[in-house]
Amino acid sequence: MQHVSPIREPLVTGGKTYADITEDVCxxxxxxxxxxWMMALGVSLVFLGIFIYSVYRTLWFGxxxxxxxxxxxxxxxxxxxxxxxxxxxxxxxxxAILLLFRQKWRTSINRAAEAMTIxxxxxxxxxxxxxMGRPWLAYWVLPLPNTFxxxxxxxxxxxxxxxxxxxxxxxxxxxxxYIGLIPDFATIRxxxxxxxxxxxxxxLSMNWRGSAKHWSRYETVxxxxxxxxxxxxxxxxxxxxxxxxxxxxxxxxxxIFPPYFVAGAIFSGFAMVLTLMIITRKVFKLEHYITLExxxxxNKVITxxxxxVGVAYITEFFIAWYSGVEYEQYAFxxxxxxxxxxxYWSMMTCNVITPxxxxxxxxxxxxxxxxIISIFVNIGMWFERFVIIVTSLHRDFLPxxxxxxxxxxxxxxxxxxxxxxxFTLFLLFAKFFPVVNMAEVKAILKSSSGVNHSHxxxxxxxxxxxxxxxxxx
Amino acid sequence: xxxxKFILGIFDDEDVLLNAIxxxxxxxxxxxxxxxxxxxxxxxxxxxIQRSRLPIVAFFCGLCGTSFALWMQIYMLGFDWPMIIGGKxxxxxxAFIPVTFELTVLFASFGMVITFFIISGLxxxxxxxxxxxRSTDDKFVMAIEYKEGTNMQQLNDLLRSNGAIEVNEKEVVx
Numbered sequence: 001m002q003h004v005s006p007i008r009e010p011l012v013t014g015g016k017t018y019a020d021i022t023e024d025v026c027x028x029x030x031x032x033x034x035x036x037w038m039m040a041l042g043v044s045l046v047f048l049g050i051f052i053y054s055v056y057r058t059l060w061f062g063x064x065x066x067x068x069x070x071x072x073x074x075x076x077x078x079x080x081x082x083x084x085x086x087x088x089x090x091x092x093x094x095x096a097i098l099l100l101f102r103q104k105w106r107t108s109i110n111r112a113a114e115a116m117t118i119x120x121x122x123x124x125x126x127x128x129x130x131x132m133g134r135p136w137l138a139y140w141v142l143p144l145p146n147t148f149x150x151x152x153x154x155x156x157x158x159x160x161x162x163x164x165x166x167x168x169x170x171x172x173x174x175x176x177x178y179i180g181l182i183p184d185f186a187t188i189r190x191x192x193x194x195x196x197x198x199x200x201x202x203x204l205s206m207n208w209r210g211s212a213k214h215w216s217r218y219e220t221v222x223x224x225x226x227x228x229x230x231x232x233x234x235x236x237x238x239x240x241x242x243x244x245x246x247x248x249x250x251x252x253x254x255x256i257f258p259p260y261f262v263a264g265a266i267f268s269g270f271a272m273v274l275t276l277m278i279i280t281r282k283v284f285k286l287e288h289y290i291t292l293e294x295x296x297x298x299n300k301v302i303t304x305x306x307x308x309v310g311v312a313y314i315t316e317f318f319i320a321w322y323s324g325v326e327y328e329q330y331a332f333x334x335x336x337x338x339x340x341x342x343x344y345w346s347m348m349t350c351n352v353i354t355p356x357x358x359x360x361x362x363x364x365x366x367x368x369x370x371x372i373i374s375i376f377v378n379i380g381m382w383f384e385r386f387v388i389i390v391t392s393l394h395r396d397f398l399p400x401x402x403x404x405x406x407x408x409x410x411x412x413x414x415x416x417x418x419x420x421x422x423f424t425l426f427l428l429f430a431k432f433f434p435v436v437n438m439a440e441v442k443a444i445l446k447s448s449s450g451v452n453h454s455h456x457x458x459x460x461x462x463x464x465x466x467x468x469x470x471x472x473x
Numbered sequence: 474x475x476x477x478k479f480i481l482g483i484f485d486d487e488d489v490l491l492n493a494i495x496x497x498x499x500x501x502x503x504x505x506x507x508x509x510x511x512x513x514x515x516x517x518x519x520x521x522i523q524r525s526r527l528p529i530v531a532f533f534c535g536l537c538g539t540s541f542a543l544w545m546q547i548y549m550l551g552f553d554w555p556m557i558i559g560g561k562x563x564x565x566x567x568a569f570i571p572v573t574f575e576l577t578v579l580f581a582s583f584g585m586v587i588t589f590f591i592i593s594g595l596x597x598x599x600x601x602x603x604x605x606x607r608s609t610d611d612k613f614v615m616a617i618e619y620k621e622g623t624n625m626q627q628l629n630d631l632l633r634s635n636g637a638i639e640v641n642e643k644e645v646v647x
Binding site (some may be wrong): 151153154164165187189208221243244442 | 550600
């Protein structure tokens with residue numbers, strides 16, 4: 001007996017059958033790359049070129065190529081690192097936490113969101129590694145016995161916790177993503193016409209045949225990985241926030257940082273998922289799978305997390321005043337009215353005010369508005385990291401060392417360049433991998449699609465419930 | 474080279490398939506395997522698949538991760554090269570929690586996934602013995618091993634009367 005809710009909108013529209021799903025998703029993978037994709041890849045490769053050039057300058061001439069100075073030792077690099085890591089969190093959230101909560105709307109978007117996670121973490125990892133100055137010695141952060149005797153890494157340092165947190169997060173996300181891809185690789189393999197494609201996807205699909213026993217284990221594995229990834233996401237950004245919170249710098253030494261950073265990460269991550277999905281659904285004609293219902297659900301998450309972030313900003317300010325510590329009070333007044341006031345108020349406008357527009361249903365369901373707001377949120381979250389790092393550092397305890405920070409062209413080049421890296425990876429993913437998780441969408445098709453499968457003579461017994469053609473707007 | 478023969482019942486609806494599995498098993502026919510494009514809920518019970526013990530594997534792998542991480546940090550900072558860092562004791566368990574947690578998750582996930590691949594025989598191969606390529610697209614395939622004395626006609630009738638849209642034969646060479 002099929003259950004059709006009178007309130008819930010269908011998650012898959014357009015009366016799709018199982019074969020239609022396979023066809024719609026595989027079409028992109030099998031067809032020749034189209035012009036729009038080639039153009040997008042071209043632009044991304046230009047930005048990737050900027051990245052490579054900037055990294056070459058940084059490595060060849062040293063960190064002096066960046067605008068860092070004696071007072072502001074962490075500026076754009078750590079801002080970008082925290083920003084990228086935050087963006088990555090939505091992917092795991094969609095695939096893991098929503099799986100545990102049995103939210104069916106995750107199925108159409110989880111694949112792309114997880115890919116986004118992995119690419120964002122790759123971009124994020126570039127910054128601390130380059131910030132080391134001598135990245136070829138990056139293995140020194142691992143607990144390996146070194147040539148000076150058995151001097152070990154410092155396990156009391158949050159920077160070392162980052163090493164473990166980010167690398168674990170990256171590898172577990174990669175495994176989770178790959179496990180999800182295996183059945184879809186098998187589908188592409190079985191449809192492949194060319195020998196190269198068949199071999200490549202046969203290797204990637206790990207001999208998958210869709211046996212009932214394998215599916216049973218596969219579901220167990222997915223569920224447990226989700227259960228492990230959920231606290232992992234929370235721990236990663238908590239640890240990133242501890243890079244600041246365990247220090248004594250006014251403006252950083254705040255106990256609200258862990259939950260506030262996690263909320264901010266989900267906030268920016270969902271914004272990035274929306275930015276990407278609104279384009280992807282249009283370019284790849286996936287409007288029936290990524291529906292307005294999906295966009296609206298994500299916008300609701302943005303409203304919630306955006307409000308949490310807003311409350312956190314106000315709390316920080318209140319506690320700075322309430323603590324009675326003059327350095328803390330100065331740091332916050334300086335943020336809002338000091339030389340970096342524009343960064344602070346950009347952050348407030350983009351992060352606190354814009355997501356509140358989503359309380360209006362018409363804005364929540366408008367693709368144009370959502371796209372614009374999602375970009376605003378991403379800008380706002382970048383400014384949040386910038387405000388925390390630069391405004392707290394540029395005026396430390398000693399007024400004689402107060403200084404302003406301004407980025408060099410190489411700073412900008414590395415940052416803009418990581419966007420090139422990110423979009424190049426995302427475009428390659430979108431071309432060669434199935435963007436929508438076919439197996440999972442097929443699994444929810446019967447209970448969540450808009451129409452009954454009238455083509456199917458056996459399904460007539462499931463069609464007793466009224467067709468959900470009810471529209472709200 | 475050994476070859477096995479299979480009778481394949483092809484279905485196009487999961488509920489019809491579930492019903493057919495029950496009827497086939499009730500008729501005393503042993504089902505070799507069922508192939509589907511997505512996981513079917515409730516198929517474990519009708520096929521008699523045991524609940525997976527992978528959660529236990531994950532638990533013990535995680536436990537190994539916890540012990541390894543704690544041992545590593547306590548040994549390195551507490552005994553091998555003790556250093557005073559920020560006035561904290563050499564063995565400061567609260568500071569060791571983050572790394573311990575991360576390694577627990579890492580060991581548990583990788584241990585479980587590797588075990589899953591090994592016990593399911595999933596590994597990269599060029600040639601994949603797929604019974605029917607449509608089973609990764611939109612069809613559900615019930616495979617019954619053909620043995621000496623199998624009454625083909627009876628099996629065909631059984632499958633068709635329970636909603637199979639096709640009944641095929643397939644020889645798999647190992």
